[in-house]
Amino acid sequence: MEKAKITAIFGKSGSGKSYLTKEILSKYKGSFVIWDFIGEHTGGIIFDDLKPFLVYTKQQIRYKQKIRAILRLEEEYFDQVCFVVKEIGNMFFVIEEIEEVTINGKCPKNLASLLRFGRHKNVRILATSKRPAETPRLYTSQATMLIIFQIREPIDLSWLRKYAGIDIRKVQNLSIKHHQWMRKRF
Ligand SMILES: Nc1ncnc2c1ncn2[C@@H]1O[C@H](COP(=O)(O)OP(=O)(O)OP(=O)(O)O)[C@@H](O)[C@H]1O
Ligand SMILES: [Mg+2]
Numbered sequence: 001m002e003k004a005k006i007t008a009i010f011g012k013s014g015s016g017k018s019y020l021t022k023e024i025l026s027k028y029k030g031s032f033v034i035w036d037f038i039g040e041h042t043g044g045i046i047f048d049d050l051k052p053f054l055v056y057t058k059q060q061i062r063y064k065q066k067i068r069a070i071l072r073l074e075e076e077y078f079d080q081v082c083f084v085v086k087e088i089g090n091m092f093f094v095i096e097e098i099e100e101v102t103i104n105g106k107c108p109k110n111l112a113s114l115l116r117f118g119r120h121k122n123v124r125i126l127a128t129s130k131r132p133a134e135t136p137r138l139y140t141s142q143a144t145m146l147i148i149f150q151i152r153e154p155i156d157l158s159w160l161r162k163y164a165g166i167d168i169r170k171v172q173n174l175s176i177k178h179h180q181w182m183r184k185r186f
Helices: 017-026 050-062 075-088 109-121 137-142 154-164 168-172
Strands: 006-010 032-035 045-047 068-071 091-095 123-129 145-148 182-185
Touching: 006 017, 006 137, 017 091, 017 123, 032 075, 045 050, 050 068, 050 075, 075 091, 075 109, 109 123, 109 137, 137 154, 154 168
Parallel strands: 006 123, 006 145, 032 068, 032 091, 045 068, 091 123
Antiparallel strands: 145 182
């Protein structure tokens, strides 16, 4: 089995984060849960309430079926979803706009636990964000791969240089029109 990974995708609005996320997901044949904050994904069962999602996961597990869920829920449910993902294991967990569910760069409890121990439950995590400087340090420090589209915000550029050793001139020069990106593995 492939080692579960944590991928962090950064880039300004419209740079291509969700498009690339969909491409990566389309090659993935297993179970997935997508925290789809602004409704960018299709290709799974869409839930706008927690309860039906919980019923669905139980049913899929019972009948040994894959979970393919797209969640458009209030942010107050985020940590509960992380708990469920951790309990079920063996899946791809996508978090769109991670900075929207982490207040002041703090990780909710179950997200923190997923980032630390998700690998042991074979949970692969991919999260997108416009603002690296606003994402939890735990998330970026655990990331096994950074994918960076164009970013121009000075705070985010210094963050990328300081914490990830990224050459920020390269980040500034990535073409937004051509959805160019660069990556760094850890
Ligand atoms: N590699 C690509 N080839 C062609 N079109 C692309 C590519 N990447 C992105 N696009 C298109 O560019 C637009 C913006 O891409 P996308 O929605 O992925 O940006 P984003 O970074 O997720 O933005 P936001 O932060 O606002 O959610 C979309 O219409 C998408 O279809
Ligand atoms: Mg997007």
